[in-house]
Amino acid sequence: MKNFLLSLFLLLLTPFILISQEKQEKVLETFHSISSHEILDFAKELSSEKYKGRLSGSPKYLQAAEWCASKFKEWGVQPANNGSYFQYFPNEYSKVFSEGSVTYSPETSQEIKLNFPEDYYPGSNSASGTVSGELVYVGHGITAPELGYDNYENVYVEGKIILMESGIPYSKNDTTLSDWTPYAYHRYKFRNAVKHGAAWLLYIGKMPEYRPFRSGHAIRFFRCITTTRAIHPKCSLLK
Numbered sequence: 001m002k003n004f005l006l007s008l009f010l011l012l013l014t015p016f017i018l019i020s021q022e023k024q025e026k027v028l029e030t031f032h033s034i035s036s037h038e039i040l041d042f043a044k045e046l047s048s049e050k051y052k053g054r055l056s057g058s059p060k061y062l063q064a065a066e067w068c069a070s071k072f073k074e075w076g077v078q079p080a081n082n083g084s085y086f087q088y089f090p091n092e093y094s095k096v097f098s099e100g101s102v103t104y105s106p107e108t109s110q111e112i113k114l115n116f117p118e119d120y121y122p123g124s125n126s127a128s129g130t131v132s133g134e135l136v137y138v139g140h141g142i143t144a145p146e147l148g149y150d151n152y153e154n155v156y157v158e159g160k161i162i163l164m165e166s167g168i169p170y171s172k173n174d175t176t177l178s179d180w181t182p183y184a185y186h187r188y189k190f191r192n193a194v195k196h197g198a199a200w201l202l203y204i205g206k207m208p209e210y211r212p213f214r215s216g217h218a219i220r221f222f223r224c225i226t227t228t229r230a231i232h233p234k235c236s237l238l239k
Helices: 002-033 036-046 059-074 177-183 186-195
Strands: 101-104 130-137 161-165 200-206 217-221 234-238
Touching (some): 130 200, 161 186, 186 200
Parallel strands (some): 130 161, 161 200
Antiparallel strands (some): 130 234
């Protein structure tokens, strides 16, 4: 009786095993039909200059997504339940109601006013208000005693506007890169600036290339901006 039941169980199970094996073989067949050259072509397409890095939410990102969707359709991949290859969902974002203004007021020459958005743009950490004061350069804005490095050492920034560079002070061949990495993040730099009492920050960093204006460097707000202009001793910020 036991042998009979075992035989019956195996007999009933066999079709499912064969179907599963057939599907697996089709998957493997399709997988092995894709050449490394095809994969490289896809990578080249998505990393090409025309997509400008595919920064999330940028027009070029959406263009790249449309290209991927066209490939899915070409390959016979069915859209999701919403009838689309895309999933839409709400996402928080920052909206700049006023671009503000930035003016350099050197003692020895005429006042220089920066242009938005060619020379600067407000950052997502910006606050509203008006400030005028002395400008102090603090390098990369890093305090790392374990690395023997402190941009704020003997520099008084309490209540002043500070000028800070993005990145960290290391070379490509530096073996201590991993030690510097935690100090490269914007949030650390901003917190460190607040800790030292800075009132506003002019943050120099590279403009995202997808923006519809001149690429390069500009000063950002955390209370400031990003620019290619020369920096002067005094600065007035209006926002």
